[in-house]
Amino acid sequence: MRFFLDVLLLLPLLLIFTLESLLKLFIPKKRKSVTGEIVLITGAGHGLGRLTAFEFAKLKCKLVLWDINKHGLEETADECKRLGSKAHAFVVDCSDREDIYSSAKKVKAEVGDVSILVNNAGVVYTSDLFATQDPQIEKTFEVNILAHFWTTKAFLPAMMKNNHGHIVTVASAAGHAGIPFLLAYCSSKFAAVGFHKALTEELAALKRTGVKTTCLCPNFINTGFIKNPSTSLGPLLEPEEVVNRLINGILTEQKMIFIPSSINFLTVLERILPERFLAVLKRKINVRFDAVIGYKVNEQ
Structure with missing residues (x-):
């Protein structure tokens, strides 16, 4: 009972902070400078990952690029250099903890301390x-979430x-909603969202508020990783649009x-709407893509 009374006493603050948030919607937030930062x-x-590197190169950052694909990695590094940025390419298997740790040591020795870490591999x-x-x-799980622990422990x-x-x-948006035939992916992305939220709170508890956190949760992106995706929420997102939103989100913290x-809005609705109505709503959203189905119903 005491807890609920304490919550009621917070209602004036809720009103003030809600008004503050509404006002901020109409006041563009100043973008911070990242010139000279080391971005991994x-x-x-x-x-x-490639498009994000290009945008940070335009902002005159020093790039540290990781990927398991040597050819693609070198192409990204070459373009970043053409854009006027220093770029250091490291072939790294993000499913391998020891490879991550040993590569992190090389980065610190050859480039310096990373100040912006983008855990993008998936x-x-x-x-x-x-x-x-x-x-x-x-x-x-090794790539989509465990790698986040190893890279963060190395550079944080x-x-x-x-x-x-x-x-x-x-x-991903799949880190907030369960989707059939993406069971492993959804589970790993739920974990990634939880990682972001818990890390944010941990940094605050340790009074390290100068270390910022950002989590990106997009719908289907037109990258070819998922075949023939569609949803009534709108057309496929173009990678350039997503990266522009990501960079702006990082620069405005x-x-x-x-x-x-x-x-x-849908994540809020899921917490308050009746389960049967949610089932109808999900049918209306109509998420579809090509998938392999291993379960076979025995014909009678």
């Missing part, structure tokens, strides 16, 4: 539980020492980025 991007050899398998092989499930200490830095978690923004 995992999965930089293609897709969002894998996805579109299949039901029975068609998803055990090694595929393990790799999904220097950020905390200086009380300056930024940890970026590339998650936005904690959670939903693309489209309607996903944020």
